[in-house]
Amino acid sequence: MEEPNLSYIHSMSGGDKTFEEKLIGIIKKEFPLEKQEYFDNITARNYKRTAANVHKLKHKISILGLEKSYEVAVNYEDNLIENKTDGRENFEAILQIMTDFLKTL
């Protein structure tokens, strides 16, 4: 499985280290909340809301350079819109990888 990275953040920050730290701080704060909301909704089988959660999480997946994982999330979101959970396991594995990566920052 691909590894998260900070290439995008470095490319758009223009070398502004203060901003990079600020952005990582925001992601570290916001990601667990979005992840929790995702798990609450998938547990409640509220698939429309879960799709919205996946949609929002997709942005952070792309920010962390996870290009293939992004495609996994896109397909999973489409499935959820159709009340199907195909791709759930792979998506939740991506969330775990992101969680582990953010802990190292």
Add this chain to the structure above:
Amino acid sequence: MNCIIIDDEATARAIIAQLCTNIPELNVLEEFPNAIQAIKYLNQNEVDLIFLDIHMPDFTGFDFIETLKNPPKIILTTSDPNFAIQAFEYDCIVDYLVKPIGLERFSKAIQKAEAVKGTTKPKGDSNKIETSSGNDLYVNIDRRLIKIDIPSIYLVEAKGDYIQVKTEDKNYTVHSTLKKIEEKLPDHLFLKVHRSYIINVDKIIDIEDNSVLIKKDVIPVSRSNRPELMKRLNLL
């Protein structure tokens, strides 16, 4: 260009704000986590450009655009490329950026916005919400803008910090004042008959002494408002 950022995701707002710092012409005035807060801001302030997310809970970016009478230039920011065709049905949308947004693509979008700046925006009350357009009135209830058909309103009652808008089908409790809604309602149809009541004159059933019967509500008519009410009536 004075701009605002509307996105429910703090990470996205921070990225767009940072990208804006690379463009000297851009001045970020405010950031909003939802469209409702932005609408309130735009009622009081004028901006040249809005960075707008499409996917937001309760009130989407497209819902937001529909509330603006004369919208400024808008650059959509979204993780979903599927709305591109719908986006360009709006004249105000100058570009469509798919997240994650890179600096080069962002700069190109700003150039597009610059190119059309000031060419289509009418003068006057731009950015005002279309709170009263034709027969419609939009009221903000629980972060949703709900459309009410104006002629269906028969009574508006002041209740402290709120007003109750009564229509043929439903009643709405809105955080507003009688004065504000009075400005939005057509004079030929509505009349303030008391400091706490505005009535739809067409809906009066009968008038007795200092009160009117409207639907099942008996509404007091203050002495000072009674002459105007009588003038409105087609008396035999």
